[in-house]
Amino acid sequence: MKIGIVGKLFLLTTALCTLILAVIYIGQTIFFKEFYKDRKTKEIQANIEVFKKDYLSAKPTKDDIMFVWYLEEMFFQDHNTWITTLDRYGNLKYTNDFFLQVQLDNDKSYESFKVPLHHLININDLSSSEFVISLEQQRLIISGIKKDATIMPIRIQDKFVTYGTNDQPLIMPSFEDKATVIDFQIPAPGDLSHFIFSNSLFMERIKVFQADLLWSNKPQPINTVQSFDYEHNNLNYKLFVHSFEDVDGQPAYIFAMTSLQPVDEAVRMMEDYSVYIVAFVLVLIVLVSFYYSKKFAKPLLRLNSATQKIALLDFSESIPVSSKDEIGELSRNINHLSATLHSYIDQLRQEIDKEKQLESTRKEFISGVSHELKTPLSVMKSCISILKDDVASDKKEHYFEAMENEVDKMDHLIVDMLELATFESGSYKMKLDIFPIDKTIESVYEQLAMDIAAKQLNVRLQLTPAEVTANPHRIEQVITNFMSNAIRYTPLNGLIIVSAIEDQGEIIVRVENYGVHIPHEQLEKVWDRFYRVDTARHRSHGGTGLGLAICKQILELHDSTYGVENTENGVAFFFSLKKA
Numbered sequence: 001m002k003i004g005i006v007g008k009l010f011l012l013t014t015a016l017c018t019l020i021l022a023v024i025y026i027g028q029t030i031f032f033k034e035f036y037k038d039r040k041t042k043e044i045q046a047n048i049e050v051f052k053k054d055y056l057s058a059k060p061t062k063d064d065i066m067f068v069w070y071l072e073e074m075f076f077q078d079h080n081t082w083i084t085t086l087d088r089y090g091n092l093k094y095t096n097d098f099f100l101q102v103q104l105d106n107d108k109s110y111e112s113f114k115v116p117l118h119h120l121i122n123i124n125d126l127s128s129s130e131f132v133i134s135l136e137q138q139r140l141i142i143s144g145i146k147k148d149a150t151i152m153p154i155r156i157q158d159k160f161v162t163y164g165t166n167d168q169p170l171i172m173p174s175f176e177d178k179a180t181v182i183d184f185q186i187p188a189p190g191d192l193s194h195f196i197f198s199n200s201l202f203m204e205r206i207k208v209f210q211a212d213l214l215w216s217n218k219p220q221p222i223n224t225v226q227s228f229d230y231e232h233n234n235l236n237y238k239l240f241v242h243s244f245e246d247v248d249g250q251p252a253y254i255f256a257m258t259s260l261q262p263v264d265e266a267v268r269m270m271e272d273y274s275v276y277i278v279a280f281v282l283v284l285i286v287l288v289s290f291y292y293s294k295k296f297a298k299p300l301l302r303l304n305s306a307t308q309k310i311a312l313l314d315f316s317e318s319i320p321v322s323s324k325d326e327i328g329e330l331s332r333n334i335n336h337l338s339a340t341l342h343s344y345i346d347q348l349r350q351e352i353d354k355e356k357q358l359e360s361t362r363k364e365f366i367s368g369v370s371h372e373l374k375t376p377l378s379v380m381k382s383c384i385s386i387l388k389d390d391v392a393s394d395k396k397e398h399y400f401e402a403m404e405n406e407v408d409k410m411d412h413l414i415v416d417m418l419e420l421a422t423f424e425s426g427s428y429k430m431k432l433d434i435f436p437i438d439k440t441i442e443s444v445y446e447q448l449a450m451d452i453a454a455k456q457l458n459v460r461l462q463l464t465p466a467e468v469t470a471n472p473h474r475i476e477q478v479i480t481n482f483m484s485n486a487i488r489y490t491p492l493n494g495l496i497i498v499s500a501i502e503d504q505g506e507i508i509v510r511v512e513n514y515g516v517h518i519p520h521e522q523l524e525k526v527w528d529r530f531y532r533v534d535t536a537r538h539r540s541h542g543g544t545g546l547g548l549a550i551c552k553q554i555l556e557l558h559d560s561t562y563g564v565e566n567t568e569n570g571v572a573f574f575f576s577l578k579k580a
Contacts, residue, residue, distance in 0.1 A: 024277050028270045032267060036263045040260070043079075044081055044240060058071075064094070080258065087250070101114055104142075114151070116150070139180060141156070146175055209253075209255060220241070238258050318338070430554075431471055432469050437466055437500050440476050441479055448483055448487060451484075452496075464500055482551070486512075509577065518566060561575065561576045
């Protein structure tokens with residue numbers, strides 16, 4: 001069933017407006033939050049890479065606490081993200097102001113161990129009365145995990161207070177021993193280290209990560225980034241763990257946490273903004289209706305323009321058809337009519353052009369033959385008159401030989417004219433084959449060896465072994481013509497250079513003969529039929545005057561680049577063939 005233009009306009013406008021509202025709703029309720037979260041995640045991951053480069057380029061030592069803390073605080077200020085560095089066991093690096101240095105009673109090596117306290121004691125408890133460890137109370141019971149020269153404490157007990165949970169810990173301790181406090185450091189109030197230690201949620205997530213790391217007892221692969229979603233008090237957070245190789249060659253981690261609360265706020269803002277979107281869509285409906293009204297009127301204007309051009313026999317314009325209604329059917333009919341008329345007129349023009357070309361070829365053939373046959377006919381007429389009058393009876397053989405030569409020349413002339421007419425007719429199809437061009441040139445050289453020896457010429461062959469795609473017989477004909485001309489117009493003991501060189505997938509064949517130059521203004525005319533350069537190339541040298549014209553047609557049928565140029569020592573003819 002066909003739908004009218006008015007019905008199509010109504011349905012199209014309604015569908016478009018419904019699509020716009022659906023896209024806005026789906027994007028706002030489903031995709032926008034995920035898009036925003038993904039964008040924020042990728043941005044933080046990129047910034048963590050920058051943080052790592054700054055950190056590694058500075059090559060901080062264990063004593064560069066202030067510099068590392070500065071980088072962490074600047075990162076928080078710039079990206080609203082908590083960040084810190086952890087060692088291979090998940091301990092905070094650069095915490096020389098919050099630890100115990102102890103000697104274990106059962107350790108016979110008398111080595112001291114560092115016990116970081118940030119796992120057990122909240123920074124806010126330092127000023128409370130519950131924190132009672134001091135240098136005067138040096139005897140402690142420590143439960144935890146011992147790695148290298150560091151103890152990760154799970155519980156620390158003195159006479160009065162236990163630090164750490166008595167409940168099921170995140171990871172079970174691997175040892176418990178009594179220890180003597182050797183050294184003791186806690187952050188001073190207002191110290192920059194409070195920046196990390198004061199965020200209890202951040203410290204708690206570091207504890208969880210450390211527990212997972214020690215429990216699995218397998219470090220993460222170097223240069224990998226992992227991200228995790230975390231919810232606390234109905235607030236969403238994103239955790240990032242970036243493993244890398246520290247300046248000391250040991251595995252380390254960059255641990256970061258950011259709040260996704262801005263994303264949730266942005267989503268809620270978009271929901272409030274929906275009122276303005278609806279108003280915008282109403283305006284859009286008016287604009288779209290106006291636009292599509294003009295759009296449906298445009299085919300009628302195109303129909304009018306196209307029919308006017310067809311009336312003037314201009315078939316260049318085609319009407320685009322994009323519908324199945326009345327306008328679309330009319331457009332298809334006009335396009336079909338235009339294409340049919342164009343095809344018939346083109347065929348007619350081609351036939352007329354072909355007839356004109358054949359007529360021109362016939363006229364040129366008759367004119368050329370008539371012109372070129374005048375001389376041999378005149379010579380033969382003179383010889384016949386002399387023989388008839390018996391003026392020089394002792395030279396009869398000479399005159400018969402002269403007439404025979406003129407008959408041979410006329411025969412060659414007619415054969416060349418017929419061959420040239422075949423090439424110029426446009427109906428000749430060149431059959432291509434693959435053959436070695438260097439072997440063809442050597443074969444031509446051998447055929448012309450007697451002519452070369454007669455003039456004592458020095459011929460240099462500079463040939464690159466290569467196969468070409470062409471008609472071997474016709475290319476041999478071109479090479480023979482070029483080399484014959486070079487032999488004919490090179491002085492005694494002169495030099496001829498024949499080369500075949502590969503250049504960008506083509507073989508360039510070049511025949512250069514030392515001798516007389518061709519005037520610059522006559523270089524392009526040498527390819528014309530019956531054209532001879534007056535000063536050096538005339539009928540007495542032999543030939544029909546059609547050799548180069550035939551070569552030109554052969555090379556053009558091969559789509560070859562050809563030409564002639566004056567060199568420093570003479571004249572060079574050249575042409576190109578496609579390498580097989």
